[in-house]
Amino acid sequence: MAAAAAVSISTASKALNDTGRMGSETRERVKRIATEIGYRPNALARGLLSKRSFTIGLLTNDTYGRFTLPVMAGISDALVDHGVSVFLCAIEDDPALAQIHVDAMLDKQVDGIIATGKRLDRRLPVDLSNLHVPVVYAFTEGTQNSVTFRSDDEQGARLAVEWLVKIGRRRIAHITGPEDFFSVRERAGAYHEVAGHREPVLYGVWSESWGHEAVEQLWKRSGEKPDALFCGNDQIARGAVDALRERGVKVPQDVSVIGFDNWEIVAAQTRPPLTTVDMELKELGRQAGLTVLALAEGRPVEPGVRKLPCRLIVRQSCGG
Amino acid sequence: MAAAAAVSISTASKALNDTGRMGSETRERVKRIATEIGYRPNALARGLLSKRSFTIGLLTNDTYGRFTLPVMAGISDALVDHGVSVFLCAIEDDPALAQIHVDAMLDKQVDGIIATGKRLDRRLPVDLSNLHVPVVYAFTEGTQNSVTFRSDDEQGARLAVEWLVKIGRRRIAHITGPEDFFSVRERAGAYHEVAGHREPVLYGVWSESWGHEAVEQLWKRSGEKPDALFCGNDQIARGAVDALRERGVKVPQDVSVIGFDNWEIVAAQTRPPLTTVDMELKELGRQAGLTVLALAEGRPVEPGVRKLPCRLIVRQSCGG
DNA sequence: GCCGCGTGAGAAAACCTTTTCTCACTTGAC
């Protein structure tokens, strides 16, 4: 204890926290000695008293990290300035494991929990609705009266299709993932609104090979070919670009392609590099982090779903 | 406090922990009431007394998560059974940020720290050598007298090249990353030992386009072409496979290709799917986790570098 | 009938902070 090294006991606390009444020279001396001996207050003891552990739990079922990592980076980024640390709990869709992690977090007196996933329209396999700590949902389905952050897929899709229209494309096809994904339906809806119904929507799976196959289907049909492809994610877009190259169709001269996700590793390595929609997941995480913090501190937060805008990342696959 | 609900104060503790002397019917009653009211001991208070927080810190500079995520999954997997939670601290090669995170972890009385990175031969930008908590290094360069876990890249490369030899390939080329990577040199060394010096090693960067370009170089040369490519990672392998396909060279009929990393997203989506070397990073994380735990509990652990064996994942890019 | 021992359960200290309360001493005013 720093007090031992210096003078007293409770005086030390007041000196270090700039509280209480005391002579300025005493205060300075205590502070100096504290830094000299490298004193660090025990956060456990402090937390015991203040009921705040400066710790939050992050629950995710996204083992692969495609979506979680940027979200997490944002959360950490936002909270580190407030002295808050993050427990990472990967639960892999296992309800029992999830419960174990939640219990461990609660035991450790987390100030709040952020639940995140890999899909907007799925719940985590654990019920967080009646905890005595605040819960915020990020990129996963929340409960009634909760605060939920998600990307605005409709706006993102609109951004992409409007861009294609703006650069003069008229026959825009949409190759995307499984129709039971909420995001897929939202993006397809925006696509229809902006592009009209001149070209079909091809639903499939989230893989390069589907992108490849979808292009085969489109180009085998009679009639005019599309002059642009709006793809449901970057992997599909990449498969599509590869298929076009194999057919001798030039990207972006003959066909413009836009992806979704801005997954650097795919989008930037595609030839040509993909223009794509970024969901700004780091910003999403940042806001989620600040929101749990607000709730933990008792500041009021309006419940509901917050849709965060996407951003178009322009690379070379569009031309224009 | 459960005691209030039941009978006494310290008796409750003894009842729940199966310690002390007391009537079995009292013990049972306390336990029953505890579960009824959903009592959970406060880990902060417990940690304050026991000097064990059942918390460890994971420090990483791998923002992208390619290597860290499996390692982390392994750590979490190993420690969750022991009631240990993990603080994730992403530090992005920023020494100041790293120090902030380390300080926060120490304040929160972590029982130990695991440092992990994206490269075997680089240090994290923060000195962890004189902390009063145990430190274990995983997939990053450790300090003198520390415990360090790493993949055995030499053995992994040997596995790959021996496999190629076994299926009858004789002109095996090695396309890999920058020579200043320790892993690159180890893998190239093993390659030379097993394959001899009949084919060159092509050093480049960790990208698909380099794999693509390297194949161009190899096939433009006069003389016999390679009948197998051992690539330094899956991205290079993928670029190589794409280049071979464009040249009309059949994989695996004409040329066998092996990658490194078993990065599912690349290896499994390549056409044909890549045979590759898996570094077993999850197992590496698991062992690192158990090791900090051992150190935290005061059990002796031999310092030094532990090399963990890689495993060959056979898919379709090799034939044989 | 008395003493000692075993048994069950509570009291108290300790862990480390923060915060409130109290006390002693100084100083200024009348």
Add this chain to the structure above:
DNA sequence: GTCAAGTGAGAAAAGGTTTTCTCACGCGGC
């Protein structure tokens, strides 16, 4: 010279748990 006010600093409690210590009671043995 006395009293009030003000100032500096320490004492003590609280937070929730574990552990050690103490105490009261009942029963068996002599």
